[in-house]
Amino acid sequence: MIASLSLILLCQLVGEVAVRALAVPVPGPVVGLVLLLLLLLARDRFPVLARGPLGDDGVESASRGMLANLSLLFIPAGVGVVQKLDLLAEHGIAILVILAVSVIVTLLATVATFVAASSLLSREEENP
């Protein structure tokens, strides 16, 4: 458990350092994600890596536990909204309507593109 958490933190730490050293506009945790993914893929090729947090479902179960409660992690930042409600007072209704319409349009456009592209691709695979 602690070893698994350490491995996750270590990936993030390396990610943050790399992002700052190379001055690339990528969030550090995203680099950490790629690092952990590479470690997991390397474990498939080199079984010797399957020890400590990388063995016996260690890092997997720690990650699943964290992701099962992903909603919790947005609460501290989200509560900040309540303290800034005065910002919304003037144009509040307009902003709410705009954001709601935009989110619906975005969801529909994204899912339509995804479904259309994947069905086109699978049709091509069927009759090459």
Add this chain to the structure above:
Amino acid sequence: MSDNPFSLWVYLSQSPLLWLTVTLLTYAATDAVSLKTRRHPLANPVLHSLWIIGAFLLLTGTSYTTYFAGAQFVHFLLGPATVALAVPLYENRRRVAAAVLPMLLALAVGSLTAIVSVVLLARAFGLPRDIILSLAPKSVTAGVAMGISESLHADPSLTAVSVILTGIMGAIIVTPLMNFTGVTDFRGRGFAAGIAAHGIGTARAFQVDEVAGVFAGIAMSLNALVTSLLVPLAVTYLLR
């Protein structure tokens, strides 16, 4: 026990312990309700925790800074949780690798739609320019969105508000909307949730289906990159 119950409150309200406990308890309660209602969209634990904790802070006259001193321990875990997305991504790697092209196309269309729709709508509503700029990056995760907003000399705190509102609205609306359209491909449904509603949409996707969650996580990460490149371009073209 102290001789004055008020001094106990003064002590507790300044300590991280109380606000961390309040955050976890409120989430545990709202999440239990969400589970009881079989993850009904309107029982969203983020939405209900926000107004409960917000009302509690207003009633007790507690500042957000004091609250955050306790809640920051939870907030900190956002970074590790992003790293943890590697695990479901690894476990579903074949499914993900098979869908690279649809994902990239949906990323381009979705990211552009998110930015252009909000800018055009805000202009149609006649909102002032600085508000439009603050709303433009609302579909990416708060940290990245606030950075974009800052680089445009907009108002990062209004950006943070619009990011959270977008996330909650997206998380509530995605399931009924997708059921209405009849799309049953959870890869696409999740990907859309991650593009339109970042982490809060991803959290919702994980509640519904693991594959949806994986695709939402990928969408959220990729969109953070694409949006930081697109927003400055889009506002120069759309707000001339």
